[in-house]
Amino acid sequence: MKLTPVAKMTLVDMAEGKVREAIVESGMKVGDVLPGELELAERLGVSRNVMREALSRLRMLGVLESRKRRGMVLKEPDLLDGLAKVIDLPVISKPVKQDLFELRLIIELGMAELVFDRKTDEVVAELEEIVAEEEKESGGGAVVAPEVEVDFHTQLFKMAGNGTLMRFQSLLGPFFDWKKQEGEIAKFHESGDGVTHRDIVEILKEGTKAEFLEAMQRHLRPHVEWINQKRCES
Amino acid sequence: MKLTPVAKMTLVDMAEGKVREAIVESGMKVGDVLPGELELAERLGVSRNVMREALSRLRMLGVLESRKRRGMVLKEPDLLDGLAKVIDLPVISKPVKQDLFELRLIIELGMAELVFDRKTDEVVAELEEIVAEEEKESGGGAVVAPEVEVDFHTQLFKMAGNGTLMRFQSLLGPFFDWKKQEGEIAKFHESGDGVTHRDIVEILKEGTKAEFLEAMQRHLRPHVEWINQKRCES
Numbered sequence: 001m002k003l004t005p006v007a008k009m010t011l012v013d014m015a016e017g018k019v020r021e022a023i024v025e026s027g028m029k030v031g032d033v034l035p036g037e038l039e040l041a042e043r044l045g046v047s048r049n050v051m052r053e054a055l056s057r058l059r060m061l062g063v064l065e066s067r068k069r070r071g072m073v074l075k076e077p078d079l080l081d082g083l084a085k086v087i088d089l090p091v092i093s094k095p096v097k098q099d100l101f102e103l104r105l106i107i108e109l110g111m112a113e114l115v116f117d118r119k120t121d122e123v124v125a126e127l128e129e130i131v132a133e134e135e136k137e138s139g140g141g142a143v144v145a146p147e148v149e150v151d152f153h154t155q156l157f158k159m160a161g162n163g164t165l166m167r168f169q170s171l172l173g174p175f176f177d178w179k180k181q182e183g184e185i186a187k188f189h190e191s192g193d194g195v196t197h198r199d200i201v202e203i204l205k206e207g208t209k210a211e212f213l214e215a216m217q218r219h220l221r222p223h224v225e226w227i228n229q230k231r232c233e234s
Numbered sequence: 235m236k237l238t239p240v241a242k243m244t245l246v247d248m249a250e251g252k253v254r255e256a257i258v259e260s261g262m263k264v265g266d267v268l269p270g271e272l273e274l275a276e277r278l279g280v281s282r283n284v285m286r287e288a289l290s291r292l293r294m295l296g297v298l299e300s301r302k303r304r305g306m307v308l309k310e311p312d313l314l315d316g317l318a319k320v321i322d323l324p325v326i327s328k329p330v331k332q333d334l335f336e337l338r339l340i341i342e343l344g345m346a347e348l349v350f351d352r353k354t355d356e357v358v359a360e361l362e363e364i365v366a367e368e369e370k371e372s373g374g375g376a377v378v379a380p381e382v383e384v385d386f387h388t389q390l391f392k393m394a395g396n397g398t399l400m401r402f403q404s405l406l407g408p409f410f411d412w413k414k415q416e417g418e419i420a421k422f423h424e425s426g427d428g429v430t431h432r433d434i435v436e437i438l439k440e441g442t443k444a445e446f447l448e449a450m451q452r453h454l455r456p457h458v459e460w461i462n463q464k465r466c467e468s
Contacts, residue, residue, distance in 0.1 A: 002318075012290055013294075016294065020319065020323070023323055023324065023325075024322060024323060024324060027324050028324060028325070029324065029325065030325050030327075049283070049286075052283075052287065053286065053287055053290040056246055056287040056290060056291060057290060057291050057294045060247075060250065060291045060294075061316060061319055061320055062320070063320060063323060063325065074325055075325065076325045076326060076327055076330070077320045077323070077325070079317055079320060079321065079326070079330060079334075080316075080317065081316065082295060082315065082316010082317055082319065082320070083313055083314065083316055083317060084236075085254065085295055085316065086295055086296070086297060086311045086313060086316070087313065088258060089254070089257055089258060089297060089311070090257065090258060090261050090262060090263065091257075091262070091263065091264050091297065091308055091309065091310045091311070092310060092311075092313070093264075093310055095397070096310070096313060096397075096398060099396050099397055099398035099399065100313075100398065102348070102396050102399075103341075103396065103398060103399055105344070106341055106344035106345045106348065106394075106396075106399070107337075107340055107341060107344055108344065109343070109344035109347065110339070110340035110341055110342065110343035110344025110345070111340045111344070113343065113451070113458065114336070114340065114458075117462065160340075162333050162336050162337065162340075163329070163330075163333055164330060164333035164334060164337060165333065165336075165337060165340070213451075217347070217447075224347065224348075228351065
């Protein structure tokens with residue numbers, strides 16, 4: 001349960017909360033029209049300026065949309081828009097960045113079963129092309145350039161077939177300093193038993209689900225060990 | 235890359251974007267003070283009302299805080315506050331709810347390695363207490379009451395030791411209609427080979443990491459099969 005101290009709540013916070021509550025309790029649906037700003041202000045007993053600010057926040061979250069002649073209409077927000085607006089700010093602390101790095105690893109390990117269940121020849125062929133491109137550039141080792149590294153893993157996220165997940169991965173993309181990280185992670189690569197992207201593609205094509213799960217665990221192990229060490233240092 | 239059609243951008247959207255950009259580009263840190271509302275409005279060439287709305291949005295996201303005598307101060311936002319404000323609204327569509335259900339499963343499968351690495355006798359003992367409580371109420375079967383089911387899995391999230399992850403799980407808590415879902419999932423329980431919460435605790439105490447990973451996969455398999463069926467139906 002998250003409680004905000006009463007003293008820190010502004011009138012705008014409260015008006016915003018009341019409108020959110022009213023939407024939840026009335027069970028309004030996408031396309032339903034909200035009362036006008038003036039009416040809402042009167043019913044909540046706040047000034048029109050306060051009301052405008054509160055509604056502006058809900059518009060930013062993607063919950064409301066102003067439509068000509070119809071007024072404010074309820075819409076389905078993109079769940080991760082709020083996260084997208086804060087994730088790249090320089091105020092995010094190191095422990096939270098570590099949480100996010102870990103979260104990406106957790107998701108990639110956990111989605112392996114779905115990736116395998118939902119693979120199609122077409123997307124596996126795309127993955128194979130990415131690997132061929134990588135091999136041209138790196139010479140076939142386990143450590144590849146960060147840019148192609150990201151392409152490979154983005155394709156795996158695509159294969160899992162979960163839109164919210166793909167959006168989350170794309171938000172993390174520009175967030176990490178991959179180049180610096182891959183350099184640091186390189187020294188843990190022995191613990192990954194050298195499972196390369198090529199190995200992963202081959203297992204997706206010819207192997208079993210159990211083999212794929214194990215290959216992903218091994219492939220990501222250097223990253224797990226790196227983040228565990230980082231956690232201990234801080 | 236996410237581009238918003240120019241026509242749909244309001245002055246407030248643009249002012250909000252400009253302030254965000256300025257924060258990123260100037261590399262401001264927590265505790266740094268922003269110029270006042272009036273000065274910002276003048277420099278961006280917008281009205282004071284527009285500026286107030288834009289700043290109000292950043293306050294809502296937890297990026298800014300108004301402090302007496304100091305003005306607007308930069309702070310570290312809680313990354314998931316934006317998500318928290320929309321996740322319980324009745325406008326979230328079924329496919330997105332399915333994405334989230336799947337995401338929780340993915341995370342729970344993927345975090346198994348960390349749970350095992352970071353377990354302590356103390357938290358395992360807590361988990362054991364939860365299981366003892368469950369067994370009193372359910373008679374020891376694989377299908378337990380939704381309330382205790384949630385307690386057990388919440389404890390696993392706690393064991394993974396990732397604050398952002400725990401917050402995410404707590405946001406999802408009230409989101410699903412667990413009672414209805416568990417009823418529907420019950421019929422898939424045969425595919426889980428009857429791995430109970432008790433089995434999981436015993437493996438955490440005496441087993442290997444590989445055994446724990448496999449037990450979690452089996453325990454969650456009925457949920458994976460249920461969501462796969464749901465996806466196919468829709």
